[in-house]
Amino acid sequence: MAKYKEQLQAMGFGYDDVTSVAYRKINDIAFIVRVNPASKEYNVTAACRPHYDNSVGSLRTVLNQFASQRRNILKTAFFDGKQIHICYQITFDILQGVNDAVNFIMYCVNQFECVPCCSKCGKFDVVDVYSVENSVSALCAECYGTLQSKITEDIVRESATRTNYPMGILGAILGSLAGAVVWLLFSLMGFIGYIAGFISGFGGIMGYKWLGKKISTGGIVISIIISFVFLFLAMYLAVGIDLYNQFKAEGLVELYGLTFKDALDFIPDAVQLDSEYAGTLVYNNIFGVITFILSVVICAAGLKSESKVKNRSMKLT
Numbered sequence: 327m328a329k330y331k332e333q334l335q336a337m338g339f340g341y342d343d344v345t346s347v348a349y350r351k352i353n354d355i356a357f358i359v360r361v362n363p364a365s366k367e368y369n370v371t372a373a374c375r376p377h378y379d380n381s382v383g384s385l386r387t388v389l390n391q392f393a394s395q396r397r398n399i400l401k402t403a404f405f406d407g408k409q410i411h412i413c414y415q416i417t418f419d420i421l422q423g424v425n426d427a428v429n430f431i432m433y434c435v436n437q438f439e440c441v442p443c444c445s446k447c448g449k450f451d452v453v454d455v456y457s458v459e460n461s462v463s464a465l466c467a468e469c470y471g472t473l474q475s476k477i478t479e480d481i482v483r484e485s486a487t488r489t490n491y492p493m494g495i496l497g498a499i500l501g502s503l504a505g506a507v508v509w510l511l512f513s514l515m516g517f518i519g520y521i522a523g524f525i526s527g528f529g530g531i532m533g534y535k536w537l538g539k540k541i542s543t544g545g546i547v548i549s550i551i552i553s554f555v556f557l558f559l560a561m562y563l564a565v566g567i568d569l570y571n572q573f574k575a576e577g578l579v580e581l582y583g584l585t586f587k588d589a590l591d592f593i594p595d596a597v598q599l600d601s602e603y604a605g606t607l608v609y610n611n612i613f614g615v616i617t618f619i620l621s622v623v624i625c626a627a628g629l630k631s632e633s634k635v636k637n638r639s640m641k642l643t
């Protein structure tokens with residue numbers, strides 16, 4: 327993404343790092359460029375439409391011609407009633423494509439007397455590019471005002487919401503419990519339950535957020551501790567069940583009257599006495615721990631990036 331940012335900035339575009347969107351106004355027309363490496367395309371949009379409705383048909387025809395001339399590099403070019411969209415296949419260097427799209431749109435603007443219009447309400451007006459939470463769009467001042475007041479309401483409502491800690495902890499326990507149960511079930515069937523690590527980490531944090539209404543960094547840490555304790559207990563129980571079954575198979579249960587509790591108590595000794603057995607235990611459990619760590623990292627990173635765009639609203643152009 328960094329190279330695209332540099333290329334777009336070299337063309338005079340502003341770049342919003344939070345949403346990875348480039349923006350620029352040329353002769354009052356608001357341009358937005360979105361690069362999407364995942365779908366291997368980049369979009370250039372311009373918020374404008376012909377001043378006279380009878381030019382719309384010709385604009386669409388010209389866009390179709392433009393698209394068919396560049397079939398090998400272009401995905402689509404169309405007018406949605408409020409914006410002109412030109413979508414290219416991504417290349418190492420997007421400068422040429424963006425230039426091509428901007429020049430062609432400016433040609434259309436002159437040819438079909440296009441005037442800036444809001445991409446939300448469609449009204450002819452002064453249009454600027456705004457970032458509202460995680461979406462960037464070309465809006466009139468009125469539409470932005472409406473969105474902004476909604477965000478202000480959200481902020482007020484949210485600050486009035488207090489974290490319900492007991493319920494949060496209950497949520498973390500329930501989420502973790504799900505992971506623990508899956509781990510036990512899989513190990514009883516003789517499989518390694520990689521997925522249980524994911525469920526534990528994800529379930530713990532999301533359970534806390536769900537029932538506690540809000541989650542802070544402290545809440546995330548508490549959830550991680552709770553879910554790890556549950557996962558560890560499940561792993562320990564699974565090993566205990568395994569040992570008890572071994573005792574049974576060897577006839578030790580009948581001979582010495584060994585119980586399931588004896589099997590659990592024997593685990594630390596078994597690990598210390600038999601290094602091979604300890605190795606097997608590490609092998610059987612390490613994947614659950616790895617997927618657990620992965621899930622809490624992904625989850626915490628997701629919550630952090632969500633909080634970055636949450637309640638964000640600003641004028642970009």
Ligand SMILES: [Zn+2]
Pocket residue numbers: 444445446447448449465466467468469470
């Ligand atoms: Zn509007």
